[in-house]
Amino acid sequence: xxxxxxxxxxxxxxxxxxxxxxxxxxxxxxxxxxxxxxxxxxxxxxxxxxxxxxxxxxxxxxxxxxxxxxxxxxxxxxxxxxxxxxxxxxxxxxxxxxxxxxxxxxxxxxxxxxxxxxxxxxxxxxxxxxxxxxxxxxxxxxxxxxxxxxxxxxxxxxxxxxxxxxxxxxxxxxxxxxxxxxxxxxxxxxxxxxxxxxxxxxxxxxxxxxxxxxxxxxxxxxxxxxxxxxxxxxxxxx
Numbered sequence: 001x002x003x004x005x006x007x008x009x010x011x012x013x014x015x016x017x018x019x020x021x022x023x024x025x026x027x028x029x030x031x032x033x034x035x036x037x038x039x040x041x042x043x044x045x046x047x048x049x050x051x052x053x054x055x056x057x058x059x060x061x062x063x064x065x066x067x068x069x070x071x072x073x074x075x076x077x078x079x080x081x082x083x084x085x086x087x088x089x090x091x092x093x094x095x096x097x098x099x100x101x102x103x104x105x106x107x108x109x110x111x112x113x114x115x116x117x118x119x120x121x122x123x124x125x126x127x128x129x130x131x132x133x134x135x136x137x138x139x140x141x142x143x144x145x146x147x148x149x150x151x152x153x154x155x156x157x158x159x160x161x162x163x164x165x166x167x168x169x170x171x172x173x174x175x176x177x178x179x180x181x182x183x184x185x186x187x188x189x190x191x192x193x194x195x196x197x198x199x200x201x202x203x204x205x206x207x208x209x210x211x212x213x214x215x216x217x218x219x220x221x222x223x224x225x226x227x228x229x230x231x232x233x234x235x236x237x238x
Contacts, residue, residue, distance in 0.1 A: 027212075027213055027216045027217065027220075028140060028142070028143045028153065028212075028216050029141075029142045029143065030142065030143045030212065031142055032142060032143075032144065036143065036144065036145040036208070036212075037145075037208050039145040039146070039147050040145045040207070040208045040211065042147060043145065043147065043148065043150055044201055044207060046148065047190075047197075047201060051186065051187075051190055052190065052198075054187055054190075055186075055187045055190035055191045055194070056191075058187040058188070058191055059191045059194075067188065067191070069113045069114070070184065070188055071188055071192065072105075072109070072112060072113050072114060072115050073111070073112045073113050074181075074184070074185045074188060075112075075124060076102070076105055076106070076109075076111070076112025076113075077112070077167060077168060077169060077181070078167075079098055079101060079102040079105075079124075080102070080166050080167075080168055081128070081129075081163050081166030081167065082098050082124075082125065082126070082127050082128075083095055083098045083099050083102065084166055085127045085128060085129055085131065085132045085163075086098055086125070086127060088129075088132045088135075089127070089131070089132050089135040090135075094125045094127070097122050097123070097125060098122075098124075098125060100117065100120075100122040101117040101122035101123070101124065102117075104116055104117040104120055104122060105117045126222055127222075128156075128159050128163050129158070129159035129160075129162040129163045130153075130155050130156035130158070130159030130160075130163075130219070131159070131222065131223055132159070133155050133158065133159060134155065134223055138155050139155065140153050140154075140155055141153050141154030141155045142154050143212055143216070144157055145208070145212075150211070150215075151211050151212060151214075151215035152215075153216075153219075156219070169181050200214055
């Protein structure tokens with residue numbers, strides 16, 4: 001099994017490093033557009049039938065304070081992975097700030113449900129293994145629309161696999177709880193970014209092109225260290 005996983009990761013990396021020129025009007029090479037569009041239609045159908053209604057129910061039954069605590073806790077769970085990626089990128093300053101944030105919010109913030117670290121100046125610095133690969137010189141590769149996972153690239157698809165290793169709930173609790181946390185993260189994200197996601201999926205003339213462009217623009221901005229006003233998040237379970 002390990003050899004099979006390694007082979008898949010290697011294939012993705014080779015594909016990510018492969019050269020490819022974007023088509024006219026495109027931000028990224030999209031050689032699999034026909035298949036991507038079919039998967040996008042499937043994902044959009046899942047959002048219409050399940051994710052969006054469930055997130056509206058979540059918003060209706062969860063008080064504002066509850067959503068605030070949940071969002072903080074979910075963000076807290078990503079910090080071990082962020083720390084590891086900052087270290088692998090050789091950015092020890094951001095790694096130290098991330099470690100300080102994790103420590104402060106764990107000790108003083110009720111295990112991450114509160115966020116005193118921000119008041120101490122230890123902000124959340126976004127990163128992931130896809131950005132680590134970029135720092136190592138791995139090319140973006142082609143655009144991919146992944147079933148249930150949404151927009152990605154060949155490089156970021158590999159990053160998703162590696163980032164999943166750093167999620168602490170996978171080691172601390174049973175699989176049922178892990179999936180519960182992921183589902184809660186999905187609903188929380190869909191609720192917080194409702195206006196942006198609805199605009200991309202249901203108000204744009206071509207939702208596939210709009211989601212592709214928004215994803216790529218956001219990833220490039222994060223890679224460049226730019227502050228995002230509105231970033232298109234992944235809207236499916238990670």
